[in-house]
Amino acid sequence: MNDVLKVDRRDAKLALAHIYIAFIALALGGLAGLLQTLVRSGKFNLPANISYYTILTTHGVLLGLVLTTFFIIGFQFAAVSRTTGAFSDRNRFWGWIGFWLMTIGTAVTAFFILIGEASVLYTFYAPLQAHPGFYLGLTLVVVGSWISGFVLFVHYARWKKANPGQVGPLLSFMAVVNMVLWLICSLGVAATVLIQLLPWSLGLVDQINVLVSRTLFWYFGHPLVYFWLLPAYMVWYAIIPKVIGGKMFSDSLARLSFILFLLFSIPVGFHHQLMEPGIDPFWKYVQVVLTFMVVIPSLMTAFAMFATFEMYGRSKGAAGLFGWLRKLPWGDARFFAPFVGMLFFIPAGAGGLVNASHQLDQVVHNTIWVTGHFHLTLATTVVLTFFGAAYWLIPHLSGRIMTRAMNRLAIIQTIVWVVGMSFMSGAMHFAGLLGAPRRSAFSTYANSPQALEWIPYQIAQAVGGTILFIGIILVLVIVTNLAFFAPKGETEFPVAEVAEQAERTPLVFENWKLWIGIAIILILIAYTIPFIDMIQNAPPGSKGYKLW
Ligand code: HAS
Ligand code: CU
Numbered sequence: 062m063n064d065v066l067k068v069d070r071r072d073a074k075l076a077l078a079h080i081y082i083a084f085i086a087l088a089l090g091g092l093a094g095l096l097q098t099l100v101r102s103g104k105f106n107l108p109a110n111i112s113y114y115t116i117l118t119t120h121g122v123l124l125g126l127v128l129t130t131f132f133i134i135g136f137q138f139a140a141v142s143r144t145t146g147a148f149s150d151r152n153r154f155w156g157w158i159g160f161w162l163m164t165i166g167t168a169v170t171a172f173f174i175l176i177g178e179a180s181v182l183y184t185f186y187a188p189l190q191a192h193p194g195f196y197l198g199l200t201l202v203v204v205g206s207w208i209s210g211f212v213l214f215v216h217y218a219r220w221k222k223a224n225p226g227q228v229g230p231l232l233s234f235m236a237v238v239n240m241v242l243w244l245i246c247s248l249g250v251a252a253t254v255l256i257q258l259l260p261w262s263l264g265l266v267d268q269i270n271v272l273v274s275r276t277l278f279w280y281f282g283h284p285l286v287y288f289w290l291l292p293a294y295m296v297w298y299a300i301i302p303k304v305i306g307g308k309m310f311s312d313s314l315a316r317l318s319f320i321l322f323l324l325f326s327i328p329v330g331f332h333h334q335l336m337e338p339g340i341d342p343f344w345k346y347v348q349v350v351l352t353f354m355v356v357i358p359s360l361m362t363a364f365a366m367f368a369t370f371e372m373y374g375r376s377k378g379a380a381g382l383f384g385w386l387r388k389l390p391w392g393d394a395r396f397f398a399p400f401v402g403m404l405f406f407i408p409a410g411a412g413g414l415v416n417a418s419h420q421l422d423q424v425v426h427n428t429i430w431v432t433g434h435f436h437l438t439l440a441t442t443v444v445l446t447f448f449g450a451a452y453w454l455i456p457h458l459s460g461r462i463m464t465r466a467m468n469r470l471a472i473i474q475t476i477v478w479v480v481g482m483s484f485m486s487g488a489m490h491f492a493g494l495l496g497a498p499r500r501s502a503f504s505t506y507a508n509s510p511q512a513l514e515w516i517p518y519q520i521a522q523a524v525g526g527t528i529l530f531i532g533i534i535l536v537l538v539i540v541t542n543l544a545f546f547a548p549k550g551e552t553e554f555p556v557a558e559v560a561e562q563a564e565r566t567p568l569v570f571e572n573w574k575l576w577i578g579i580a581i582i583l584i585l586i587a588y589t590i591p592f593i594d595m596i597q598n599a600p601p602g603s604k605g606y607k608l609w
Pocket of ligand 2: 282283286332333
């Protein structure tokens with residue numbers, strides 16, 4: 062295969078621009094996170110009448126939406142350029158348009174949050190209402206990301222045309238799947254924002270169908286979490302084997318798992334609405350079953366990772382059931398950070414299964430357990446993998462190298478993250494089981510008798526939050542060094558080869574019509590009837606098409 066070893070310099074600039082914004086978001090969003098844990102400890106008040114919900118929204122939007130989207134799109138531009146060759150000038154131009162739309166959109170959104178006109182949390186669904194500028198800003202971010210998605214599609218299609226009958230390079234294939242997933246699911250959020258929230262916020266309509274808006278949001282919100290997860294899986298499947306000096310267990314298995322994500326990620330949004338009235342339990346049940354289907358590709362991923370590590374360890378002479386563990390390169394931050402991410406995904410995924418089980422969700426829904434869940438999944442598994450990727454990606458793109466000192470700092474950073482997150486997320490899980498609410502300012506429950514039970518955990522959260530903030534400072538030091546100050550030199554963009562004994566990859570994985578077709582059918586099955594129900598049985602007073 063005509064493998065290009067280095068990302069084109071002009072593509073590198075585009076990728077880096079995205080990554081810079083991602084880390085600026087990390088700095089500001091992390092600060093907001095620290096403030097939140099301090100407020101919830103009950104020992105600290107925000108100055109100048111700043112609302113807890115403003116800080117909470119800043120944190121969620123900057124870390125959940127901005128950090129992730131910018132890092133992912135930057136990483137994917139780099140990965141696609143590395144594996145299918147440099148972008149054409151025209152494509153790269155559109156990539157920059159996408160970047161600027163997203164950046165301007167982010168600035169507009171952040172402005173309205175910070176002036177306190179959009180304290181609607183990162184999920185921004187009704188009945189919370191924000192200034193129209195908030196929705197317009199978000200729309201620009203989404204449109205920008207679509208443009209970047211199309212740039213990848215066009216580039217990949219050109220490669221396929223130039224290489225007829227060949228399987229596309231794995232990392233590029235994966236990036237394309239992720240952007241198809243993103244495109245299909247973000248139609249839902251675009252619909253609720255443009256048809257419902259924006260007209261309502263502009264005062265053109267005086268009410269909207271809240272259940273429809275939440276449903277459209279979660280149609281988007283669940284695949285959103287896999288849009289975050291899949292780039293981490295790209296690193297695990299296609300990069301980590303090379304980092305440790307081994308081979309990929311199977312290319313086909315990796316592609317199959319990505320296709321399964323495409324099929325089953327979207328028709329599952331009801332598992333966020335299990336406690337909501339107005340949705341027939343039958344359809345909740347159908348979507349819970351589909352949720353358990355989408356666990357399968359994660360179990361396949363766990364299997365593939367174990368296989369990769371074990372194959373490598375044994376090739377180095379490891380014996381016994383877990384002897385291979387000792388052969389792994391523990392001192393290499395490019396491996397260590399993502400590996401810790403994998404390890405944390407075991408309890409994180411188990412927590413997800415608890416959430417997805419209707420009866421168990423009754424215990425944890427709307428408690429801070431759920432916040433604990435996504436700080437393990439997103440803020441540990443995904444984020445540590447992104448940090449681990451940044452440690453070679455940024456120097457590769459900036460033409461520098463990671464020194465031993467920086468590598469050591471990155472190992473320390475990972476350990477700090479583990480300690481901080483264990484405190485914070487652990488305490489959140491326990492407090493959640495005792496009923497401590499999420500999305501609630503301390504003052505709203507400070508006088509309730511149960512609060513006494515929760516306070517020790519909330520202090521533990523603040524301790525964890527403070528340690529995590531130190532972790533953020535460390536990663537920012539490393540990233541700034543790698544981007545601007547590290548010694549000049551060549552850093553490898555590692556891409557794994559497939560093990561010799563693996564089967565040849567069949568072309569069927571690239572039958573896009575088939576896969577997108579099945580995905581759409583599953584979406585229609587899971588959503589059509591309940592959606593019609595919601596509109597037909599909209600509460601009295603609804604007008605027009607009963608979306609309002
Ligand atoms: Fe979730 C709520 C169910 C995964 C993120 N989730 C959330 C929210 C977020 C989120 C942000 O069903 C809150 C939304 C809000 O604001 O309200 N989640 C699941 C399920 C999974 C899952 C079934 N979630 C994720 C991932 C996320 C994420 C991934 C972000 C990246 N989640 C829910 C539900 C709710 C929910 C309900 C709503 C709850 C409520 O009441 O509101 C599954 O995808 C998890 C599958 C994962 C596994 C783990 C496989 C393990 C692997 C690691 C292998 C390790 C190795 C290392 C190889 C089954 C792949 C081994 C080495 C050794 C030495 C041992
Ligand atoms: Cu979900």
